């Protein structure tokens with residue numbers, strides 16, 4: 001023991017005082033690999049120093065994101081390829097849903113039977129689980145087309161079938177392309193079909209639908225720029241299936257979502273759904289077949305309300321052709337400016353009396 005201790009301290013002294021030539025001469029003495037070890041230690045020490053210096057630099061000058069997401073205004077380092085629009089079931093047996101909190105933008109749209117369906121649009125948003133996925137309706141296809149998104153659904157109404165036959169639509173029907181989807185056995189079919197954004201992108205690439213298509217974005221308010229409008233901390237939309245409520249939380253600066261007075265949580269994350277902006281778009285709706293299936297007028301114009309940061313701005317929506325976007329304007333005719341974050345667009349039939357305070 002004393003011998004090895006002495007040898008170690010001798011080596012240390014050499015390391016600090018002597019040059020590499022001295023170390024090399026040690027190697028010449030046939031002392032095996034031991035003299036090389038201190039050299040490695042020196043190199044490691046140098047590497048650590050460099051890493052520390054780099055950390056210091058990133059701390060003092062944080063990198064600004066390269067792009068702004070056109071759908072939610074978030075800073076992003078990479079521009080995604082194309083939006084993906086997923087049809088989400090909102091039947092009682094389908095609630096609570098999974099993955100809506102991860103979408104860039106969510107539409108709630110009336111369907112037959114007094115219920116609604118969601119169209120969750122993912123652009124820079126990603127989720128390991130989204131669903132339950134349900135069948136297509138013509139006006140849901142219309143909304144997907146205005147974003148030039150890849151439309152995701154499981155089956156379709158007879159009218160949507162005719163639509164697909166007559167019009168070239170980028171879409172994936174689970175019935176013909178089931179490999180990107182799975183069924184959750186713990187839930188009752190048909191309210192148990194799920195996918196993920198990674199799975200959907202694998203299918204999109206396989207089918208050659210990965211065409212670059214970055215949508216024109218909404219306008220977003222600058223930091224500290226307040227929305228001009230009356231105070232509106234509470235919003236109530238009494239759809240026939242239930243009362244959808246939004247309540248402004250000044251701490252998070254978002255509207256928390258409720259159904260019949262109860263918090264509306266995501267099944268997977270357990271987090272209450274919330275929105276930086278809620279847009280109410282008043283639409284004309286007609287039932288036209290024995291099943292009560294609807295026609296929803298999306299082309300034309302109508303009333304719209306933007307709820308953001310505890311205030312409401314009244315205005316209008318306008319859409320000129322099926323592939324063009326729906327734009328929202330304030331009373332002066334300027335585009336409504338949104339708060340950065342997730343937006344929910346609520347399509348509300350005229351007969352539903354929306355109230356706020």
Ligand SMILES: [Zn+2]
Nearest residue numbers: 069072104124
């Ligand atoms: Zn985004």
